[in-house]
Amino acid sequence: MAWVRRHVGWLLFHAALVPAVAIAATVVWLRSGLPSPRGTIAVAGIDAPVRIIRDRHAVPHIFARSEEDAFFALGFVHAQDRLWQMDMMRRLGAGRLAEILGPQALRFDRLSRTLGFYARAQASEAALTPEVRAALDAYAKGVNAWLHSPHGPLPLEFQILNYRPEPWQPADSLVWARLMAFQLSGNYRDALMRARMLQRLPPDQVDALMPRDRYDGAVTLAAALAPLSQQGIDLAALNLDHLWHALPQLGPAQASNEWVLAGSATATGKPILVNDPHLALNAPILWYLARIETPTLTLTGATVPGVPFPILGHNGRIAWGFTTTGSNVQDLFIERTDAQDPTRYLVPGGSEPFMRHVETIHVRGAADEVLTVRETRHGPVLSDIDPAIQGLSAPGDVIALAFTGLATDDTTTDALYRINHAANWAEFRAALQLYQSPPQNMVYADTDGHIGFMAPGRVPVRRSGDGSLPVPGWTGAFDWTGMIPFDALPQAVDPPSGRFVNANNAIVGPHYPYFLTTRWGEPARAERIEQVLATSNRHNVESAEDLLMDTMSLPALKLLPTLLQIAPSTPLRRAALVRLKVWDGRMERNSPQPLIFESWLRELNRVLFAERLGPLFDDYWSLNATVVTQTLSNGCGTVPCDEAVASAFDRALDGIAATEGDDVDDWRWGDAHRAPMAHPFLSRLPVLNRLFDIGIATDGGFYTINRGASRIEDPNHPFADDHGAGYRAVYDLSDLDNSQFMIATGQSGNPLSPHYGDLVTPWRDGAHFAIAGSPAAIAATGLGTLLLQPRPAPLTDHAHPAS
Numbered sequence: 039m040a041w042v043r044r045h046v047g048w049l050l051f052h053a054a055l056v057p058a059v060a061i062a063a064t065v066v067w068l069r070s071g072l073p074s075p076r077g078t079i080a081v082a083g084i085d086a087p088v089r090i091i092r093d094r095h096a097v098p099h100i101f102a103r104s105e106e107d108a109f110f111a112l113g114f115v116h117a118q119d120r121l122w123q124m125d126m127m128r129r130l131g132a133g134r135l136a137e138i139l140g141p142q143a144l145r146f147d148r149l150s151r152t153l154g155f156y157a158r159a160q161a162s163e164a165a166l167t168p169e170v171r172a173a174l175d176a177y178a179k180g181v182n183a184w185l186h187s188p189h190g191p192l193p194l195e196f197q198i199l200n201y202r203p204e205p206w207q208p209a210d211s212l213v214w215a216r217l218m219a220f221q222l223s224g225n226y227r228d229a230l231m232r233a234r235m236l237q238r239l240p241p242d243q244v245d246a247l248m249p250r251d252r253y254d255g256a257v258t259l260a261a262a263l264a265p266l267s268q269q270g271i272d273l274a275a276l277n278l279d280h281l282w283h284a285l286p287q288l289g290p291a292q293a294s295n296e297w298v299l300a301g302s303a304t305a306t307g308k309p310i311l312v313n314d315p316h317l318a319l320n321a322p323i324l325w326y327l328a329r330i331e332t333p334t335l336t337l338t339g340a341t342v343p344g345v346p347f348p349i350l351g352h353n354g355r356i357a358w359g360f361t362t363t364g365s366n367v368q369d370l371f372i373e374r375t376d377a378q379d380p381t382r383y384l385v386p387g388g389s390e391p392f393m394r395h396v397e398t399i400h401v402r403g404a405a406d407e408v409l410t411v412r413e414t415r416h417g418p419v420l421s422d423i424d425p426a427i428q429g430l431s432a433p434g435d436v437i438a439l440a441f442t443g444l445a446t447d448d449t450t451t452d453a454l455y456r457i458n459h460a461a462n463w464a465e466f467r468a469a470l471q472l473y474q475s476p477p478q479n480m481v482y483a484d485t486d487g488h489i490g491f492m493a494p495g496r497v498p499v500r501r502s503g504d505g506s507l508p509v510p511g512w513t514g515a516f517d518w519t520g521m522i523p524f525d526a527l528p529q530a531v532d533p534p535s536g537r538f539v540n541a542n543n544a545i546v547g548p549h550y551p552y553f554l555t556t557r558w559g560e561p562a563r564a565e566r567i568e569q570v571l572a573t574s575n576r577h578n579v580e581s582a583e584d585l586l587m588d589t590m591s592l593p594a595l596k597l598l599p600t601l602l603q604i605a606p607s608t609p610l611r612r613a614a615l616v617r618l619k620v621w622d623g624r625m626e627r628n629s630p631q632p633l634i635f636e637s638w639l640r641e642l643n644r645v646l647f648a649e650r651l652g653p654l655f656d657d658y659w660s661l662n663a664t665v666v667t668q669t670l671s672n673g674c675g676t677v678p679c680d681e682a683v684a685s686a687f688d689r690a691l692d693g694i695a696a697t698e699g700d701d702v703d704d705w706r707w708g709d710a711h712r713a714p715m716a717h718p719f720l721s722r723l724p725v726l727n728r729l730f731d732i733g734i735a736t737d738g739g740f741y742t743i744n745r746g747a748s749r750i751e752d753p754n755h756p757f758a759d760d761h762g763a764g765y766r767a768v769y770d771l772s773d774l775d776n777s778q779f780m781i782a783t784g785q786s787g788n789p790l791s792p793h794y795g796d797l798v799t800p801w802r803d804g805a806h807f808a809i810a811g812s813p814a815a816i817a818a819t820g821l822g823t824l825l826l827q828p829r830p831a832p833l834t835d836h837a838h839p840a841s
Contacts, residue, residue: 068197069790071190073118076822079187080829083179084110087828089813092821096785096793097809099329099816106176108330109346111826113180113206116326120343120787122195123322124181124210125203126718127344131213132156133399138199139719140402145286148423151397152411153220153444159212161446170455174208177346181206193788195719211345215450219443219475226368226439227287228557229507234278234654236507246672247647247658247665250506250556281437282657284424293542293559293745293761294361295586297567298481298489300536305578308772309483312582313350313359314763316745321715321732321795322787325765327779329809337458338777338809340765343787347458350767352777355461356484357769361540363477365497365554366504367442369518371416371511375434383414383436384512390415416440416511437508440518442496443475450474453494463490463531470494471524479540483771491538492529493545497522497554506556522552536575539567541743560664562592562741579778582768587804588743593663594635595623600670601638604684610691613702625739625746627708632739633698634705636757637690640750642666645686646674659751661740708735711746713759715783715798732783732795734802738762766806778806 075092086103088111093099098115102108116124129135133150135143150156166174182205191197228248235244293316301307317324328348330337339351350359376382382389393413398406412419414436421437449472456469466482470492477495482488498518503509509516528545530538542559570585571577602619606612614634621631639661646669647662648655674682698705714721714733721727736759738746746759763782770776782801786793817823 065790068191068194071192072786072788072791073189074822074824075820076824078825078827080827081110081114081183081187082829083176083183084826084828088826090115090824090826091813091816092824093809093811093816094819094821095327095797095807096821097327097329099331099809099811099813101331101813103332105332105335106172108332108335109173109176110180110183112328112330112341112346113177113182114184114826115328116341116343117181117184117206118189119785119791119793120322120326121184121203122193123787124206124344127214127217128156128210131159131210131217133397136399136401136407138201138402141404144399144401144407145284147399148407148409149286151399151409152418152420152423153439153441154411154418155216155220156209156213158444158446158448159216160209162212162448162451163208165447165449165452167452167455170452171208173346173455174211174451177211178206178208194790198723199719212451214342214344215448215475216443219450220441221287222362222476222478223365223367223441223443224287225364225366225505225555225557226370226441227282227285229368229370229505230278230282230285231654231657233507234282235651235658237278238652238654239650243650246668247651248557249665249668279653281421281424285420293747295541295563295567295743295745295763296359296361296479296481297537297539297571298359298483298491299571299577300489300532301487303536303571303575303577304772305576306770306772308485308487308770309489310577310579310582310771311357311359311481311483311489311769312586312767313361313481313769314586314766315350315360316747316761316763319713319715319760319762319764319782321717321721321730321783321789323764323782325781326785327781327809335459338774339767339779340781345454347454349454350765352769352774353458353460354774356466356482357771357774357777358457358466358483359481359767359769360478361542363479363493363495363545363554364542364557364559365477365493365495366506366556367475367477367495367497369416369440369498369500369503369505369516370420370508371414371438371440371516372508373414373416373419373436373438373511375436377434380434385415386512386514392419412436414438414511416517417444438511440498442498442521445474445496448474462486463488466490467492467529479542479545481538481540483769485771485774487771488532489536489538490529490531491533491540493527494524495527497527497552499552504553504556526552528554537571539564539571541567560593560741562663563743563745566590566592566743579768579770579776583778583804583806585743586763586766586768587737589625589737589739590743591623591625591632591635591739591741593667593741594621594625594632594739597639597663597667598623598635600683601635601687603680604687608688610695610700610702611687614687614691617702625707625711625737625742625744627706627711627735627737629707630702630705632707633694633710633757634690634702636661636707636739637694638687639663639666640756641689641693642683642686643750645677645682645689650675656751661750663741706735707757708737710755710757711736711739711748711759713746713762713782713798713802714755715795716760717789720789730789730794732798734798736762736802766801768806775810776808777810779809780806 084107089101091099100111133147136147296313298311325340328341336354339348374384376389397409416438417440419436420439453473460466473494474496482490499520503516541563543561543564544558625632713736738744740747747761748757766780768778784793784796
């Protein structure tokens with residue numbers, strides 16, 4: 039028996055050892071594919087040597103003798119660090135995700151093929167200027183040089199999915215702008231949601247739930263509805279629910295902060311510009327920090343892997359930042375097919391044939407899907423995206439999308455290139471004449487002391503209507519008649535106030551002569567920024583960094599007096615109310631009050647609106663602080679408001695206690711408000727999702743400057759921080775080398791890299807760092823220097839030297 043025990047133990051030990059050794063060997067092999075920050079690589083495609091010095095945060099500082107060589111090097115380092123992210127971006131744009139991910143990706147592929155993102159990106163290549171085309175070509179050569187260089191195994195995602203990336207093309211870079219334009223221009227979903235609500239509720243209730251921020255009063259909801267019935271559209275019969283769920287969202291759309299201060303408001307006497315765009319908090323984050331230095335160009339800031347120019351940053355003379363305007367640039371047109379010929383649709387004065395083509399979508403592990411794409415004079419037919427949508431209000435009716443971001447002559451990439459090269463306000467403004475989509479609020483500052491603001495982009499002028507509801511397409515009554523003229527777009531320079539502030543709030547007042555949007559962003563963040571900036575005229579970089587991390591919730595302070603009127607009728611209520619009475623409204627992760635307040639506001643939305651909206655409620659559900667405040671002021675319907683408030687409070691406390699226990703002092707906002715930093719693929723796989731988890735508890739909330747927005751409708755993680763500032767920057771125009779930067783995850787997209795998540799904690803804690811210095815200074819404290827050497831072109835048969 040002793041012999042058996044010894045040998046069984048030996049067998050069990052080795053049975054466990056062999057898989058462990060195999061796993062360790064695999065990890066070592068995969069890590070061998072991580073790029074070395076030092077060495078020399080000979081590459082074809084550059085004219086002179088290029089130095090890439092990585093600082094201690096793995097940020098590449100690219101020193102090149104020409105701009106084309108610098109863009110080549112940027113493509114090279116993007117491919118080194120973020121290749122799978124780049125490939126997913128272009129596959130999303132091209133509608134080719136299902137090729138590697140299988141049938142679950144078909145919803146995204148159908149949308150991209152129907153809207154033709156990639157085909158339109160290819161078509162827009164013809165509109166590029168020669169210098170922009172040269173930059174795109176150089177960047178693509180840099181990406182492909184990395185693909186063809188000896189670099190060990192490809193990253194883990196390619197190994198698991200067992201495929202190799204294709205060579206990079208200029209259109210692969212151009213398609214990113216199409217995707218962002220669509221993501222940041224989501225008013226067509228608002229139109230669908232409003233129409234769905236009107237199928238259940240009267241117009242005044244819909245207006246209360248989706249307030250229309252209109253100043254001129256030219257278009258009211260009732261006025262917009264009348265033409266629908268007059269033109270024979272039965273709103274109640276529209277198959278909108280199915281269409282809503284068939285159209286995937288590419289990500290959250292709207293939230294960012296920016297402000298720029300003139301020298302009169304700063305300690306240095308020169309401007310300070312601050313920007314933190316808010317998008318999905320994924321791993322890796324969208325942004326990639328880089329610096330470029332050539333004899334003719336200096337660029338430092340946030341690039342996007344796949345795109346050759348910094349999107350946000352400074353060029354040694356000017357700095358710039360963006361927030362989303364939220365303009366209504368998408369219209370849904372109900373098109374009526376010709377009763378005599380279903381291949382045609384009605385237009386004013388007759389009918390026209392649908393433009394159509396066939397798309398074949400390859401699907402991993404399944405048969406190919408054939409998608410017939412139709413297009414009208416207004417745009418692609420969205421309602422063809424799902425075969426289950428058979429019709430709308432009448433047999434054969436379809437819904438087409440008109441969208442400024444679908445133009446085939448889009449010159450937005452040229453605008454970004456020229457912004458990178460602008461030296462003053464006049465050149466910056468001239469660059470924005472080429473900017474088309476999506477409309478953005480852009481702030482500007484220069485080293486001469488000037489500050490500016492402009493909201494460029496193509497915004498349609500409509501014959502009637504405002505894009506807030508689907509409208510008949512066959513009458514011509516709602517057609518676009520042009521775009522807002524460039525000189526009439528909102529813009530200003532060197533204001534008397536000495537500052538511009540925007541946090542997606544309204545950028546124009548009631549007397550602006552053109553229509554921009556039905557729904558501006560909540561004003562709370564902008565109000566808080568203004569509140570703090572007004573306290574001093576000696577602001578500096580440090581105070582700007584502090585303000586970016588501000589966690590004060592003004593809606594919480596506004597709603598707290600209503601909440602505190604609740605009677606402390608139970609021990610749990612009493613304990614929660616005691617803590618709320620001393621709360622200052624700051625959404626700090628180690629405090630219980632933010633969790634109590636947000637849970638109460640979440641449940642109050644359910645109590646007030648769930649019964650009214652029925653099956654639409656989950657799609658509407660958010661914190662809706664303004665709507666809730668107005669509802670409590672105007673009456674809560676069939677339930678007295680005090681009862682609604684108390685009922686929501688009890689539900690919220692019971693929900694927290696079920697997971698956190700009954701001791702309020704043990705509750706922490708950060709336990710619920712955690713930024714998952716999820717990898718879009720690996721986080722879905724068992725074991726690997728825990729192995730590569732870089733999530734972290736965070737401060738902030740939906741309405742704070744340090745924004746941490748959540749999907750409140752999520753039954754499991756309603757307060758997860760999945761939307762916030764993936765990039766933060768403070769630009770010091772008195773010394774641009776003193777500008778401060780941070781991204782949310784790390785420079786690498788490879789989970790096996792030490793720079794995959796090394797910036798998560800500094801990002802959460804409000805740290806920043808400079809991206810500057812001489813080559814010697816950077817090398818002294820950095821990770822190493824990589825030298826790219828030109829590889830001599832191979833000799834051809836007709837170019838051999840004479841013997």
